[in-house]
Amino acid sequence: MANAHQNPAEPHPSLDRVDGRLKVTGAATYSAEYPFENLAHAVLITSTIAKGRIRTIDAKAAETAPGVLAVLSHMNSPGVPAYGSVKLPAERAPVGTAFRVFYDEFIYFSGQPVAMVVANTPEQARHAASLVHVDYESEKHQTDFEANLSKAAVATSVQRNKTSPFQDYDRGNPDAIYTAEVKIEATYTIPTQHHQPLEPHAIIAVWEADDKLTVYDKNQGVKSAQGNLAQAFKLPRENVKVNSKFIGGAFGSGIRVWPHTVAAVLAAQKVNRPVKLVLGRELMFTSVGYRPFTVQKIAIGATKDGQFTAITHEGTGQTSTYEEHLERTILATRAMYVCPNVSTRYRLLNLDVNTPTWMRGPGDATGMFALESALDELAFALSIDPLELRLRNHADSDPERHLPWSAKSLKDCYRIGAEQFGWKNRILEPQTMKADGMLVGYGMASSLYGFHRHPSKAKAVLLADGSVVVQSATMDIGPGTGTAMTQIAATMLGVNPKKIRFDLGDSGLPDAPGQNGSSTIPSVGSAVHAVCKALKIKLLTLAVAIPGSGFADVRPEDVTVKNGRLFPSADSSPGIAYTDILKHHKLTQVEVTEESKPGAERDQYSMYSFGCHFVEVHVSPVTGEVRVKRVVTCADVGKIINYKTARSQSIGGVVGGIGMALMEESAMDHRYGRYVTTDFASYHIPVHADIPQIDVFFVDQPDPYVNPIGSKGLGEIAIVGVAAAVANAVFHATGKRIRQLPITPDKLL
Amino acid sequence: MKDKNEIDATGPRRDGDHHQEDRRLFLKQSLAMTGLTLTPFSFFNAEPDSYSVLAGNADRVDLSLTINGVKRRLSVDPRTTLLDLVREQLGLTGTKKGCDLGQCGACTVHVDGQRVLSCLSFAVMQQGRKITTIEGLSNGASLHPMQEAFIKHDGFQCGYCTPGQLMSAVSCIREGHANSEAEIREYMSGNLCRCGAYPNIVKAILAVKTSGQSV
Numbered sequence: 001m002a003n004a005h006q007n008p009a010e011p012h013p014s015l016d017r018v019d020g021r022l023k024v025t026g027a028a029t030y031s032a033e034y035p036f037e038n039l040a041h042a043v044l045i046t047s048t049i050a051k052g053r054i055r056t057i058d059a060k061a062a063e064t065a066p067g068v069l070a071v072l073s074h075m076n077s078p079g080v081p082a083y084g085s086v087k088l089p090a091e092r093a094p095v096g097t098a099f100r101v102f103y104d105e106f107i108y109f110s111g112q113p114v115a116m117v118v119a120n121t122p123e124q125a126r127h128a129a130s131l132v133h134v135d136y137e138s139e140k141h142q143t144d145f146e147a148n149l150s151k152a153a154v155a156t157s158v159q160r161n162k163t164s165p166f167q168d169y170d171r172g173n174p175d176a177i178y179t180a181e182v183k184i185e186a187t188y189t190i191p192t193q194h195h196q197p198l199e200p201h202a203i204i205a206v207w208e209a210d211d212k213l214t215v216y217d218k219n220q221g222v223k224s225a226q227g228n229l230a231q232a233f234k235l236p237r238e239n240v241k242v243n244s245k246f247i248g249g250a251f252g253s254g255i256r257v258w259p260h261t262v263a264a265v266l267a268a269q270k271v272n273r274p275v276k277l278v279l280g281r282e283l284m285f286t287s288v289g290y291r292p293f294t295v296q297k298i299a300i301g302a303t304k305d306g307q308f309t310a311i312t313h314e315g316t317g318q319t320s321t322y323e324e325h326l327e328r329t330i331l332a333t334r335a336m337y338v339c340p341n342v343s344t345r346y347r348l349l350n351l352d353v354n355t356p357t358w359m360r361g362p363g364d365a366t367g368m369f370a371l372e373s374a375l376d377e378l379a380f381a382l383s384i385d386p387l388e389l390r391l392r393n394h395a396d397s398d399p400e401r402h403l404p405w406s407a408k409s410l411k412d413c414y415r416i417g418a419e420q421f422g423w424k425n426r427i428l429e430p431q432t433m434k435a436d437g438m439l440v441g442y443g444m445a446s447s448l449y450g451f452h453r454h455p456s457k458a459k460a461v462l463l464a465d466g467s468v469v470v471q472s473a474t475m476d477i478g479p480g481t482g483t484a485m486t487q488i489a490a491t492m493l494g495v496n497p498k499k500i501r502f503d504l505g506d507s508g509l510p511d512a513p514g515q516n517g518s519s520t521i522p523s524v525g526s527a528v529h530a531v532c533k534a535l536k537i538k539l540l541t542l543a544v545a546i547p548g549s550g551f552a553d554v555r556p557e558d559v560t561v562k563n564g565r566l567f568p569s570a571d572s573s574p575g576i577a578y579t580d581i582l583k584h585h586k587l588t589q590v591e592v593t594e595e596s597k598p599g600a601e602r603d604q605y606s607m608y609s610f611g612c613h614f615v616e617v618h619v620s621p622v623t624g625e626v627r628v629k630r631v632v633t634c635a636d637v638g639k640i641i642n643y644k645t646a647r648s649q650s651i652g653g654v655v656g657g658i659g660m661a662l663m664e665e666s667a668m669d670h671r672y673g674r675y676v677t678t679d680f681a682s683y684h685i686p687v688h689a690d691i692p693q694i695d696v697f698f699v700d701q702p703d704p705y706v707n708p709i710g711s712k713g714l715g716e717i718a719i720v721g722v723a724a725a726v727a728n729a730v731f732h733a734t735g736k737r738i739r740q741l742p743i744t745p746d747k748l749l
Numbered sequence: 750m751k752d753k754n755e756i757d758a759t760g761p762r763r764d765g766d767h768h769q770e771d772r773r774l775f776l777k778q779s780l781a782m783t784g785l786t787l788t789p790f791s792f793f794n795a796e797p798d799s800y801s802v803l804a805g806n807a808d809r810v811d812l813s814l815t816i817n818g819v820k821r822r823l824s825v826d827p828r829t830t831l832l833d834l835v836r837e838q839l840g841l842t843g844t845k846k847g848c849d850l851g852q853c854g855a856c857t858v859h860v861d862g863q864r865v866l867s868c869l870s871f872a873v874m875q876q877g878r879k880i881t882t883i884e885g886l887s888n889g890a891s892l893h894p895m896q897e898a899f900i901k902h903d904g905f906q907c908g909y910c911t912p913g914q915l916m917s918a919v920s921c922i923r924e925g926h927a928n929s930e931a932e933i934r935e936y937m938s939g940n941l942c943r944c945g946a947y948p949n950i951v952k953a954i955l956a957v958k959t960s961g962q963s964v
C-alpha cells in the first residue's frame with residue numbers, strides 16, 4: 001500500500017527541505033515575528049459603506065485612551081509623496097489609479113482602510129480602535145455582478161492597446177459555430193474566491209533614518225516591493241530594505257504592495273517607532289485581492305466523431321471602479337486544442353469593490369474550469385469517452401501562434417494518469433456506478449499554464465572550508481525554493497547539500513523576480529545553474545595555475561566534480577579538493593555572480609507546462625454531499641528538481657482545486673456591498689477530513705529549449721483543471737451538470 | 750474533570766457541536782478565572798459603556814505559570830490571550846496566529862498536556878498551569894519523533910500551520926485517535942492547512958503511531 005503513493009519513475013531520493021528543521025521547531029521567523037525594542041502595534045479601521053465619502057472622523061476618545069500613540073487617517077496622514085496633494089474640489093479616482101491610502105475622503109469599497117490606531121500594545125490598539133467613530137455620507141453602490149452584467153465592457157487599457165491579447169480574437173470563420181454538426185453551449189460561473197493563506201498579511205515597518213526604510217513584510221517579491229516603496233516614498237531604491245524570509249503561504253495575495261503595507265509605513269513615520277500591523281482574518285477578505293467573480297459562455301461545435309470545428313469563449317470578470325484587473329480567462333482556449341475556428345471575447349465589469357488580483361492559476365484555473373467542463377458536456381452529447389475526445393483534438397503544435405511546442409508530453413500524462421487511476425473501469429453512461437449506497441463518478445480534465453522565465457541573478461561564494469553560499473533575491477511562499485536551489489547547486493558543484501546555504505527573501509541580494517506565474521525554478525534555477533557553472537570554471541582557472549595539478553589544457557566541458565573536488569575528466573586521477581585550490585592561492589573565498597535570461601527561443605517555440613487530473617467522487621443520493629475519494633494527477637513540467645517538494649506542490653494544487661470546486665465562495669450581502677463570509681467558519685477551505693491520499697506522477701523529461709535546466713513551472717498547473725475534473729466526476733456520478741461553483745449539496749438535490 | 754477530558758480529547762474542531770462545547774468550556778473557565786484573579790472588577794457584570802472604560806484602563810494582573818518547563822512570574826493585561834502572551838510578550842513566536850477566532854488550529858498549544866487553542870484562552874486563565882509550545886516539544890537538540898516524521902514525509906510547505914499541526918498530531922496519538930488514516934483525518938480536522946499538506950501530515954502521524962515511539 002505504501003508503494004501506491006510512490007512515483008515509480010523517481011530517480012533518486014529527494015533532499016528533505018533545507019528549512020524543515022526551522023519550520024518544525026517554530027524557529028522560522030515570519031514577517032510579524034521580528035523582535036524590536038519599542039515596537040508599536042497598529043490596528044486598521046475600515047469603511048462600513050461601499051461607496052460615498054467620509055464626513056468626519058471622531059478620534060478624540062481613542063487618542064486619549066491608554067497607550068495610544070496616534071490615530072492616523074486622511075485628516076492627518078504624513079502623506080505618501082508619490083500621491084501628490086489632493087486637488088480641490090476633490091474628485092473620485094478615475095479608472096487606472098491604484099488605491100491611495102489615507103489620501104482623501106472617498107470610499108470605493110466596503111472594508112477600505114479609513115483610519116489606523118497605533119498604541120503601545122495590541123490590546124490597547126484594539127480597544128482604542130473600537131472608540132473611533134467614522135461618519136459617512138453614503139452613495140448608492142453596485143456590487144452585484146450578475147445584476148450588472150449588461151454593463152460589462154472591453155477594458156479601457158485593452159481599448160488603448162491594439163496588440164493586447166484581450167482584444168477580440170477570431171481565428172478562421174467566426175460563424176462556423178452556427179453550422180456545426182453537433183454543438184453544445186453553456187454558461188459557467190465562478191464566484192469570488194479568496195487566497196486566505198494561513199498566515200495573515202503582516203508587516204513591521206521601521207524608519208532607520210528620515211530617508212531609510214526597512215520593512216519585514218509578507219509579499220511574494222522583495223525586489224518589486226522595494227521598488228514600489230522607494231517610488232511611493234520617493235527614496236533611493238537602495239535606501240529601502242525589504243525582508244521576507246519566511247512567508248506563510250500567499251497564492252498570489254502577496255504579488256502587490258497593498259494599501260495596508262503603505263499605511264503601516266506611514267504610521268511608523270508618524271509615531272517615529274517601529275510599527276507592526278497584522279491583518280485580522282476578516283480584513284484578509286478586503287485587503288489583499290481575490291479571484292474575481294467570472295461568468296463565461298462557451299460553445300463548442302464538432303463533427304459526429306468528435307473533431308472540433310468551432311469554439312467560442314466569452315468571459316467577463318469583475319474589477320474595481322479604480323483599477324482594471326485582467327486575467328487569462330479565455331486565452332487557454334486558443335492554444336489547448338486543435339480547432340480551425342476559434343473566437344474569444346473578454347469583458348470587465350467595474351463594481352464598488354476592491355481590486356481583484358492573481359490567485360493560483362490566475363485566469364487559467366477559471367477558464368479551464370469552463371472549457372474542460374464544456375468538453376465533458378460535448379463528450380456526453382457525442383457518447384465519446386472524455387479522455388478519447390481530448391486525444392482526438394490534441395494539438396501537436398500551437399494552433400494559436402503556429403509554432404512548435406518546446407516540448408509537450410501531455411499524451412504521456414493522459415496515459416500515466418489513466419493507467420494509475422484505472423480510467424478503463426469507467427462506465428460511459430452517468431449514474432451507473434455505485435458503491436456502498438453512494439453514487440460513484442469518475443471525471444478528468446487537462447491542465448496547462450504558460451512558461452514564464454525572467455532575468456535572474458545569483459551569487460555563489462565558495463569558502464575556505466569548502467562550504468558554499470548561494471544567494472538570490474528570490475522567495476519561498478511554500479514550494480521549497482531554497483531546497484530546490486540547494487539541490488541544483490549541489491549537483492552542479494559536487495558538494496554535499498549540507499555544506500550549501502541558500503539565501504533568499506532579502507532585497508539586498510542579487511536581482512530575481514518575485515514568486516509568481518510558476519517562474520521561480522525556470523528563472524532562478526537557471527541563474528543558480530549558471531553561477532555554479534561559472535564558479536566551476538573559475539576554480540578550473542585557479543587549478544590550472546597550480547603546478548603539477550594536472551589541469552593544464554583541460555577544457556571546461558571535460559571537468560567533472562564530486563565530493564567537493566575537481567577532476568580533469570570523468571574517469572581520472574584523484575583530482576583536487578576545492579579547499580586545496582583556495583589554500584594554494586591563499587584565498588579565503590572565491591565569489592562569482594551571474595545573470596541568466598531568456599533569449600530567442602521564446603520566438604521559436606511555444607512554451608507551456610501541461611498536465612491532467614483524474615478524480616473519483618462519491619455523492620450521497622440522500623444529502624447531496626460530495627466526497628472526493630481519490631485523485632491521480634500527472635504533470636509534464638520538464639525535469640523535476642526535487643520529487644518530494646514537487647509532489648507536495650502538486651498535492652497542494654489539487655487540494656486548492658477541491659476547495660474551488662466544492663466549497664469556496666465569498667458571499668456578499670449586496671444591500672451593504674459587504675462580504676458576509678469573513679472567517680473560516682463561513683468561507684470554507686478543505687480540512688483534513690475532506691482530502692484523500694493524492695497520487696502524483698511526473699513525466700520528468702527535460703524540455704530542451706526552455707532553459708539550461710530543462711525545468712518548467714508546476715505551481716499553477718497543479719490547480720488548473722482540478723475544479724473541472726471534480727465537476728465532471730460529479731456529473732458522471734449524478735447526471736447533474738453543475739455550472740456554478742462551488743458544487744454544494746443544495747445544487748445536487 | 751470527565752467533562753473537560755471529553756472536550757479536550759476531541760481537540761480544536763470547527764464543526765458546530767464541538768465548537769459550542771469549546772465555547773461553553775471557554776466561558777466557564779473565563780468566569781471561574783476572573784472570579785479567582787480579577788478581584789478589582791468583573792468584565793461580565795459591567796454595563797456595555799462602563800465595559801469600554803474599564804477595559805481601556807485595565808490594570809495588569811499577576812500570573813504565574815510554567816512554560817516549556819520554566820516557571821514564569823508575569824504581569825499581564827487581562828485582555829491578553831494566551832496566544833498573544835507567548836507571541837508578543839514572551840517572544841515565543843513558534844505558536845502561530847492564523848485567525849484569532851478558534852477556527853484554524855495554528856495556535857494549538859498543550860495546557861496541562863491537553864491540546865488547546867491559545868487564541869481562545871485568556872492568559873489569566875492559565876494560573877498555575879503547565880504550557881507547552883512548539884519550542885518545548887523537542888528535547889534540546891534532538892527533534893521529537895513527530896517533527897522528524899513531518900520532515901521525512903514533507904508534512905508542510907509554507908510551514909505556518911505546522912507548529913499547530915505538530916502539537917495536535919502529538920495529542921492525536923496520545924488521545925488514542927491515530928489508529929487509521931480516516932481517524933487521523935477526523936481528529937486533525939481542526940488544524941487547517943491552506944498549502945494542502947494534509948495527505949503528508951496524515952502519513953507522518955500514522956508513521957509515528959505505527960513505529961510505536963513514545964510521544
Ligand code: FES
Nearest residue numbers: 847849853854868
Ligand atoms: S489562531 Fe487560534 S484557532 Fe486560529
Ligand code: FES
Nearest residue numbers: 906910942943944
Ligand atoms: S504548510 Fe502552509 S498552511 Fe500548512
